Amino acid sequence: MGYNGVDQNFAVKGYLGANITMLVSAGIGFGKDGQVNSLQQAEFLRDFIGGNLPTDLRIGASPGFRREFNNSKVALTRITAAYDKPNWKLGANVRFERAFATGRDGVDVISSLGVHHKISNQFFGGIEAVGQDLEGFWETDEAEGGARLLIGPSLNYSPVSSRLAFTLCGGPIIYATRSSSTTVAFPVRELPTTNGFTMKFNVGFKF
Template sequence: MRKIYLLILFVVSIIKASYAQQLPAGDVANSTFSQPQPFLFTVSTLNPQGRSWSLNYSGGYGERTVTPLGFDGVDQNFSAKGYLGNKFTLMAMLGTGFSNNGGVRTLQQAEVLRDFIGGNQPMGFRAGASLGFRREFNSDGVAFSRITAAYEVTNWKLGANVRFEKAFATNRDGLDLITSVGVHRHISGQLFGGFEAVGQDLEGFWEADEAEGGARLLIGPSLNYAPVNSRLAFSLCGGPIIYATRSAATQGQFAYRELPTTNGFTLKFNVGFRFL
């Protein structure tokens, strides 16, 4: 756990040392609002100032974890995100996991999001919803819907999600509930920092037989950096994962989850590249 925070502090020190000079306000604003995905766990539609297509590579490391690919150790994901017009955003993802015994599993996911409130100006509040489908690493099919909210101004980025999932497999929950919230505050130059929190399988608070093993919580520091006049953006988040409740059911241990089925920790990063 201590290693995560030391690594984050080291990254912050390097970035601040490299970009200590004052940047023009226009450049700062352009980089701030044009990013495709400032948070790791919290998804939103594209900011009106950054409605272009992007490719994202994310990876992570965890101990005492089975997520997000159902494996303990290293994971990686590739995704594309872009604007379809009329406030619609498309996200498509492919995940790959390499098991300790040499096996390889894959995950595919597609999701369409739309703003219903706001979304006309770069700064301010916007809220929307989505529909999606995922083929998990164990080949289970999962349909899901997400409610999204985002608030962005020059010095603040806030995001929140409420996600409902239905797995088309036996011995899985009838409905899963997953929430997340992220908060970033401007630190220096193009560096933003704050925290991100995730609540997973929250039906475990009221269902003793919750099929994925119980409710889990994560809260940890989060960083976001987008260099001026660059198409790249970087995000980093990590922290402890705590079981809030436990159930006897363990059938869902290979379900796609951002958090593990035992207490532990995770560290995730994302590198995004915008085409325009």
């Protein structure tokens, strides 16, 4: 659990003023030999267009840092865009990662895109796409085995007068490219390398 299997993650997000978002997260990995490891990540997103409004266009960027399960250190930069209206929610981001460990890629490129449309009340449905290790399209020796893609349905429900929100998405994993390289232990990735299907379930609580 936690390594290319059933992953869990606890995250806290909040605004610092009108244009800066803080996002910190942590996870625990349980190895087959009984060893327990953890990861931590922190990002600070600056909105250059828009801010913490309920409906608007937002474009921003963030620096960040992560310590992975195997104690590898990773610097990251994320570029984000979102457009929210009462009946539509669109979001996209591209993340560039630089791992300070031997055997890793010079730069890892990870991207995601989601579109939701209001079905009824606070129930939204749409499509989510994830592109992982996209540098595999131009690097034949990509360290994590090649580029992988996911495109699948996504559902979001935020009950009226409730602080809770629920999101469910999943779909088949497309192995777009393959390389002969094998990764170092436990890089943090949304799409696993050992099966052809993945599912993600999120529960959010708004303070």
